[in-house]
Amino acid sequence: MEFDLIGRIxxxxxxxxxxxxxxxxxxxxxxxxxxxxxxxxxxxxxxxxVHFPHGTAAADIGWKALAVNLSxxxxxxxTPAWALLALTLPPSASAHARxxxxxxxxxxxxxxxxxxxxxxxxxxxxxxPLAISVAVxxxxxxxxxxxxxxxxxxxxVLVTGTLGDAAAGLAxxxxxxxxxxxxxxxxxxxxxxxxxPRLAAGIALRGRASACIDVSDGLLADxxxxxxxxxxxxxxxxxxxxxxxxxxxxLDATAARDVAFAGGDDYELCFTxxxxxxxxxxxxxxxxxxxxxxxxxxxxxxxxxxxxxxGGWLDIARKGWDHFAP
Amino acid sequence: MEFDLIGRIxxxxxxxxxxxxxxxxxxxxxxxxxxxxxxxxxxxxxxxxVHFPHGTAAADIGWKALAVNLSxxxxxxxTPAWALLALTLPPSASAHARxxxxxxxxxxxxxxxxxxxxxxxxxxxxxxPLAISVAVxxxxxxxxxxxxxxxxxxxxVLVTGTLGDAAAGLAxxxxxxxxxxxxxxxxxxxxxxxxxPRLAAGIALRGRASACIDVSDGLLADxxxxxxxxxxxxxxxxxxxxxxxxxxxxLDATAARDVAFAGGDDYELCFTxxxxxxxxxxxxxxxxxxxxxxxxxxxxxxxxxxxxxxGGWLDIARKGWDHFAP
Numbered sequence: 001m002e003f004d005l006i007g008r009i010x011x012x013x014x015x016x017x018x019x020x021x022x023x024x025x026x027x028x029x030x031x032x033x034x035x036x037x038x039x040x041x042x043x044x045x046x047x048x049x050v051h052f053p054h055g056t057a058a059a060d061i062g063w064k065a066l067a068v069n070l071s072x073x074x075x076x077x078x079t080p081a082w083a084l085l086a087l088t089l090p091p092s093a094s095a096h097a098r099x100x101x102x103x104x105x106x107x108x109x110x111x112x113x114x115x116x117x118x119x120x121x122x123x124x125x126x127x128x129p130l131a132i133s134v135a136v137x138x139x140x141x142x143x144x145x146x147x148x149x150x151x152x153x154x155x156x157v158l159v160t161g162t163l164g165d166a167a168a169g170l171a172x173x174x175x176x177x178x179x180x181x182x183x184x185x186x187x188x189x190x191x192x193x194x195x196x197p198r199l200a201a202g203i204a205l206r207g208r209a210s211a212c213i214d215v216s217d218g219l220l221a222d223x224x225x226x227x228x229x230x231x232x233x234x235x236x237x238x239x240x241x242x243x244x245x246x247x248x249x250x251l252d253a254t255a256a257r258d259v260a261f262a263g264g265d266d267y268e269l270c271f272t273x274x275x276x277x278x279x280x281x282x283x284x285x286x287x288x289x290x291x292x293x294x295x296x297x298x299x300x301x302x303x304x305x306x307x308x309x310x311g312g313w314l315d316i317a318r319k320g321w322d323h324f325a326p
Numbered sequence: 327m328e329f330d331l332i333g334r335i336x337x338x339x340x341x342x343x344x345x346x347x348x349x350x351x352x353x354x355x356x357x358x359x360x361x362x363x364x365x366x367x368x369x370x371x372x373x374x375x376v377h378f379p380h381g382t383a384a385a386d387i388g389w390k391a392l393a394v395n396l397s398x399x400x401x402x403x404x405t406p407a408w409a410l411l412a413l414t415l416p417p418s419a420s421a422h423a424r425x426x427x428x429x430x431x432x433x434x435x436x437x438x439x440x441x442x443x444x445x446x447x448x449x450x451x452x453x454x455p456l457a458i459s460v461a462v463x464x465x466x467x468x469x470x471x472x473x474x475x476x477x478x479x480x481x482x483v484l485v486t487g488t489l490g491d492a493a494a495g496l497a498x499x500x501x502x503x504x505x506x507x508x509x510x511x512x513x514x515x516x517x518x519x520x521x522x523p524r525l526a527a528g529i530a531l532r533g534r535a536s537a538c539i540d541v542s543d544g545l546l547a548d549x550x551x552x553x554x555x556x557x558x559x560x561x562x563x564x565x566x567x568x569x570x571x572x573x574x575x576x577l578d579a580t581a582a583r584d585v586a587f588a589g590g591d592d593y594e595l596c597f598t599x600x601x602x603x604x605x606x607x608x609x610x611x612x613x614x615x616x617x618x619x620x621x622x623x624x625x626x627x628x629x630x631x632x633x634x635x636x637g638g639w640l641d642i643a644r645k646g647w648d649h650f651a652p
Contacts, residue, residue: 021471022473025555026475026555027397027402027539028366028398028399028402028404028471029367030366030402030471031364031366031367032364032365033359033364033365035361038356038358039357040354040356041354041355041357041447041463042353042355042410043410043411043450044412045452046452047414047452047453050454051452071353073354075353076352078354084367084368084369086371086412086461088373088457122367123369126373126376127373128371128374128457129454129455131455131457133369133412133450135410140356142358145356148351149352212353213353229351
C-alpha cells in the first residue's frame with residue numbers, strides 16, 4: 001500500500017526544485033541547504049474528530065494538514081521548501097475509498113503547496129485511525145529566524161488578519177448554520193478549513209519584529225507563550241481586536257471577544273515591533289495584502305492583562321482562560 | 327498538554343549540539359547544516375496494534391519509533407543529527423498514565439538517541455489513538471548518499487546481521503513462548519522491540535556500496551525495490567541466508583526461510599558491492615562489529631529469483647510473496 005498511495009500523492013504534488021537531490025522513492029530524501037542559510041523545521045499532527053470535524057472533505061484535510069505546519073514556519077520568518085508526510089488511513093475503508101481519499105487529500109495539499117514551490121520529498125502511509133502528521137522544512141538567512149523570545153518592554157503588540165473566524169465557523173457548523181447568511185457561512189467555513197499561513201508577512205517581518213508566534217491555540221494563550229519566552233508581560237485592548245464582519249454578524253459582542261481571545265485555529269501571526277517602526281511595518285504588510293492591527297503593548301512583569309472597552313481590567317482567570325496565565 | 331509533555335521528553339533527551347540554533351520551545355527549530363554536506367530525511371509512523379503489539383512497554387515503543395527511522399538514514403549512509411516527534415496519546419488515559427507513558431517513552435527514545443548524539447529538536451502531542459510519527463534528519467558529505475538505484479549487473483548482494491528474528495519473536499509472543507528457552511526468548515524479543523539501526527555500517531558503505539536499502543518489509547520485498555530502482559534483477563541462494571541460532575531453535579527450516587524472506591521488521595541493510603571489493607567491505611564492517619553475508623548477485627532482467635538448497639528455483643509467486651515480484 002505504502003508505495004502506491006504515496007506515489008499517487010507524489011504525482012499530484014510534483015514540484016521541481018534544484019535543491020531536491022533525491023525525492024520520494026528511496027529510503028530517505030536528500031536535500032541541499034543553500035550556503036549562509038539555516039534550516040527551520042516543525043511537525044504537527046491532525047487527528048480525525050479532534051483537529052477537524054469528522055466528515056471534513058479530504059481536500060480540506062490535505063490543505064489544512066500542510067497549512068497548520070506552514071504557519072509555524074511563517075512565525076519564524078522562514079521560506080518554505082520541503083515537506084514529509086505521514087498518513088494513517090483506516091483499514092476499514094475499501095481500496096477504492098482509500099484511493100479517493102488520497103486523491104482528494106493530495107489535491108488540497110497541492111493547491112497550497114504548488115504556488116509556494118514547496119516540494120513533498122518523502123512520506124509513509126500506514127493502517128490505523130485517520131491521522132496526518134506533516135513535517136515542514138524552510139530556510140532563513142543565517143541568524144534571521146524570528147523567535148518568541150525577543151519582545152522588549154515598550155514594544156507594540158500586533159496581529160495579522162482577523163481573530164475568531166475559525167472558532168465561529170465551527171460553532172455555526174455545530175449549530176446547523178441557523179440564521180447564518182450563505183456568504184458569511186462560506187467565509188467562516190473557509191477560515192476553518194482552509195487557513196492561509198502568513199508566510200509573506202513572516203518573511204517581511206525578518207529584522208523588524210522583535211518576537212513572533214503563530215496564533216493556533218488562541219490569542220491569549222499564544223501571546224502568553226511569547227511573553228513567557230521574552231520574560232515580559234503584555235496589555236491588550238478589547239476594543240482593538242480585529243474582528244471580521246462575519247464574526248460580528250453571527251456572534252454577539254461578548255461571544256465574538258471570547259472566540260477572538262481563545263477560539264484557536266486562527267493561524268494568524270501575533271508579533272511585537274518597536275513603537276518607532278510600527279507604521280512602516282503595517283504599511284509594508286499592507287502592500288503585501290496582509291492587514292496588521294495594533295492590539296496592545298509589552299510591559300514589565302509577566303502574563304497577559306486585558307483592558308475592556310470601559311477602561312477596566314477583565315478578570316481573565318474568572319473567564320476560564322487561566323490556562324494561559326503565568 | 328502539548329508543552330508540558332514535550333517538555334518532559336525534552337528534559338529526558340537533552341543533547342547539546344552546536345548546530346542546534348533553536349530547539350524545542352518555539353514555533354519551529356532552527357538548525358545549521360555544515361558546508362559541503364547534504365540533508366537526509368525520512369518519516370515513519372508506528373500505530374498501536376499494527377507496528378507493535380498492544381501492551382508493548384512504553385520504553386520499547388520509544389526506542390523502536392526512533393530506530394525504524396534511523397534505519398532509513400543508515401540505508402543512505404547518513405550520520406544522524408536531529409529528530410522531530412509527533413506523539414498521539416489516547417484521551418481515555420488518566421493524566422498520571424499519560425505522564426508515566428511519556429516518561430517511559432522518553433527513556434527508551436533517549437537510550438538510543440543519546441549515544442548517537444541525536445537531538446530531539448521539536449515535537450507535537452495530540453489526543454487520539456496511540457500513534458507515533460518521527461521525522462529524522464541526518465547529514466552526508468555532498469553527493470555521497472547511497473541510493474537504491476546504483477546496483478550493476480555482476481554486483482554481489484549482501485545483508486547485514488541475521489534475518490527473520492523479529493518475525494520469529496512475534497510468532498513466539500503470539501504462541502505464548504511454548505517450548506522457547508529464556509535466552510532465545512530474550513534475544514528474539516529484543517530483536518522485535520529494540521532493533522539496532524545499522525548506522526555505522528551505512529556510513530562505512532559510503533563510496534563502496536553501489537546500492538543499499540533497509541530491510542523493513544522483508545528481504546524479498548525490499549531487494550525487489552532495490553532491483554526495480556536499479557533496473558536489474560537479483561538471484562538469491564536460500565542456503566546463504568544468515569539465520570540466528572535462536573530462529574533455527576524455534577522454527578523449522580522452512581518456517582525460518584519464510585521469516586527470513588518476508589517476515590519484516592529486520593532493520594538490517596541489504597546492499598550491493600562490486601565483486602572485487604566484497605572481501606574488503608565484509609572485513610571493514612566486521613571490524614565495526616557488524617557481520618555481513620553474501621546472499622546472491624545482481625543479474626540482467628528484473629525481479630528477485632531464489633535458488634533453493636538443491637539448486638532449483640523456488641516458485642515465489644506460489645508462496646504468496648508475489649507482492650514484491652515485478
